Amino acid sequence: MRYPLVAIVILNYNGRKFLEKFLPSVMATTYPNYKVVVADNGSTDDSVAFMQTKYPQIELDQLEQNFGFAEGYNQALLKRQEDYFVLLNSDVEVSADWITHIIALMEADERLAVCQPKILAHKQKEQFEYAGAAGGWIDKLGYPFARGRVFDDIEKDRGQFKTSKDIFWASGCALFVKAPVYKELKGLYGVFFAHQEEIDFCWRAQNAGYKIACCTASVVYHVGGGTLPKGYRKTFLNFRNSLMMLSRNLSIKEKRWKLPLRLMLDGVFAVKCLVGGDFTSVKAIWNAHMAFYKWCLGKNNSKVHSNRQLLKLSGVYDGLLVWQYFFKRKKKFEDFIK
Numbered sequence: 001m002r003y004p005l006v007a008i009v010i011l012n013y014n015g016r017k018f019l020e021k022f023l024p025s026v027m028a029t030t031y032p033n034y035k036v037v038v039a040d041n042g043s044t045d046d047s048v049a050f051m052q053t054k055y056p057q058i059e060l061d062q063l064e065q066n067f068g069f070a071e072g073y074n075q076a077l078l079k080r081q082e083d084y085f086v087l088l089n090s091d092v093e094v095s096a097d098w099i100t101h102i103i104a105l106m107e108a109d110e111r112l113a114v115c116q117p118k119i120l121a122h123k124q125k126e127q128f129e130y131a132g133a134a135g136g137w138i139d140k141l142g143y144p145f146a147r148g149r150v151f152d153d154i155e156k157d158r159g160q161f162k163t164s165k166d167i168f169w170a171s172g173c174a175l176f177v178k179a180p181v182y183k184e185l186k187g188l189y190g191v192f193f194a195h196q197e198e199i200d201f202c203w204r205a206q207n208a209g210y211k212i213a214c215c216t217a218s219v220v221y222h223v224g225g226g227t228l229p230k231g232y233r234k235t236f237l238n239f240r241n242s243l244m245m246l247s248r249n250l251s252i253k254e255k256r257w258k259l260p261l262r263l264m265l266d267g268v269f270a271v272k273c274l275v276g277g278d279f280t281s282v283k284a285i286w287n288a289h290m291a292f293y294k295w296c297l298g299k300n301n302s303k304v305h306s307n308r309q310l311l312k313l314s315g316v317y318d319g320l321l322v323w324q325y326f327f328k329r330k331k332k333f334e335d336f337i338k
Contacts, residue, residue, distance in 0.1 A: 001107070003031070004082075004083035004103065005033050005083045005084070006035075006083065006085075007035055007037055007082035007084070007179075008029075008088055009038075009077060009085060009088065010026070010038050010039070010090050011039050011089075012038050012039065012040050012043060012047050013040075013041040013043055013066055014043045015043070015045075015047060015091070016043075016045050016046055016047040016050050018090035018223070019047060019050060019051065019090055020050065022090065022091065023055065023058075025094050025095075026088070027055075029098065030096045030097050030100065031103065035059065035082070036058045037059045037060075038061070039061040039072065039073070039076035040063060041063050041065075041066045041067060042063055042065040061076055063075050068194050069172065069188075069197060070187075070189060070192045070194065070197040071190030074186075074190055077182060078183060078186075078187055080179065081179075082179055083179055084177070084178060085177050086099070086174070086175070087172055087177070088173070088174055089173040089174065089222065091122075091223035092173055092220050092221065092222050093122055093220065093222075095219045098117055098219065101117075101215050101217040101218040105215045106176065106178065106213075111209065111211045112210070113177060113178050113181040113210035113211065113212070114170045114175065114201075114202055114205055114210065114212045114213075115170060115175075115176040115177075115212070115213045115214065116135065116136075116167075116170035116174055116175055116215070117216075117219055118133075118157075118218065119131060119134075119171055119220055120157060120219060120220070121154075122222060122223045122224075125221060127154060127155070127156050127157065128146075128154050128155055128156070129149075130149055130152075131172070131224055132174075132222075133146035133154070133155075133171075134146065134147035134148045134161035134214050135161075135165060135170070135214030135315070136167055136168055136170060136202070137168050137333075138168045138169065138199070139317040140258075140311060140319065140320070141258055141261060141262060141320060141321070141322070142250075142258065142262065144168075144196070146171075147161045147333050150321070150331055150335075153331040155332055160334065162216060163216065164215045164216055164217070165213065166211055166212065166213050167213060167314065168202060168315025168316055169198060169212060169315070170202055170212050170214065172197065172198035173224075174220050174222070181205065185204050185208065188200070189244075191244070192237070192244065193237060194237055195234065195238050195241050196237075196241040196242055196245055197241070200245045203249045204249065206313045206314065207308050208306075211314065231280065232284045235284035235288075236284040236285075236288045236291075237288075239266060239288035240288035240291045240295075243266075243289070244292060244295060246258060246259055249306070251307045251308065251310075252307070254310060263289065266288075266289065270285040270286065317337060319336065321336070
């Protein structure tokens with residue numbers, strides 16, 4: 001087997017406690033040809049001093065400011081020359097052979113450009129973790145879910161996803177990508193700042209003819225929510241970025257009816273939040289829509305990357321996830337995809 005050079009790049013922002021806890025597992029990786037890079041996103045804690053003192057052997061890339069997840073990784077990766085990049089969250093514990101399995105899978109298929117491991121919860125290691133589980137899917141309206149996670153319902157790992165499968169999107173918490181493809185696609189879309197940028201990237205990769213997969217032989221354990229906890233900011237970014245992603249990647253024909261429908265469904269959810277007294281979410285959704293409209297008026301922001309129909313891509317559920325989940329009470333991945 002060939003062992004291409006892999007750069008494990010951890011984007012850090014005020015995450016000294018995660019670096020201290022999880023770097024030892026990363027440094028215990030058994031793959032023979034890798035380097036670890038910590039790209040510091042303008043931290044104001046003692047992360048940099050900690051790295052310089054405790055891990056002088058690790059390359060430290062100090063960015064000028066907090067660029068967010070998407071642009072932060074672009075700043076760190078687009079200048080690098082390794083064969084593969086791994087975008088790894090600072091709150092992830094890895095298994096020793098996590099890289100070997102994925103590189104073997106990706107080297108065997110030149111079209112396979114993006115891959116993720118199986119992602120389990122750090123505190124409940126028998127359970128999948130929200131951010132990616134065993135590989136991301138999407139429904140025909142653009143609602144993301146995953147093998148092992150539908151909305152907030154998360155399954156236990158019962159061995160139900162034993163095989164590596166083509167998927168729609170790979171999780172940004174532990175994302176492997178062939179470096180030339182990352183550069184060809186000009187990286188993540190920096191305007192997103194954080195949330196759903198990996199789905200947008202994988203959508204663009206599929207539109208460009210590449211494949212996305214989950215390698216279930218590789219396992220990592222994710223804390224989740226460590227970099228941006230629930231609240232106004234996370235809700236705002238999720239709703240705004242989801243609309244931007246649809247506008248950027250849907251064909252013109254699909255966009256004409258899917259975007260208005262998504263806007264309407266957002267409104268329905270906002271009313272539900274209002275009735276329930278969740279005024280923070282109502283404000284976040286309203287502001288997300290206003291930001292989306294403003295973005296649409298900007299130059300080239302709605303450019304169509306491809307006229308490929310969404311249902312022609314891998315990992316797309318030809319149904320309405322919202323209807324099946326909330327009205328028919330289907331909660332598991334296998335209820336949708338047999």
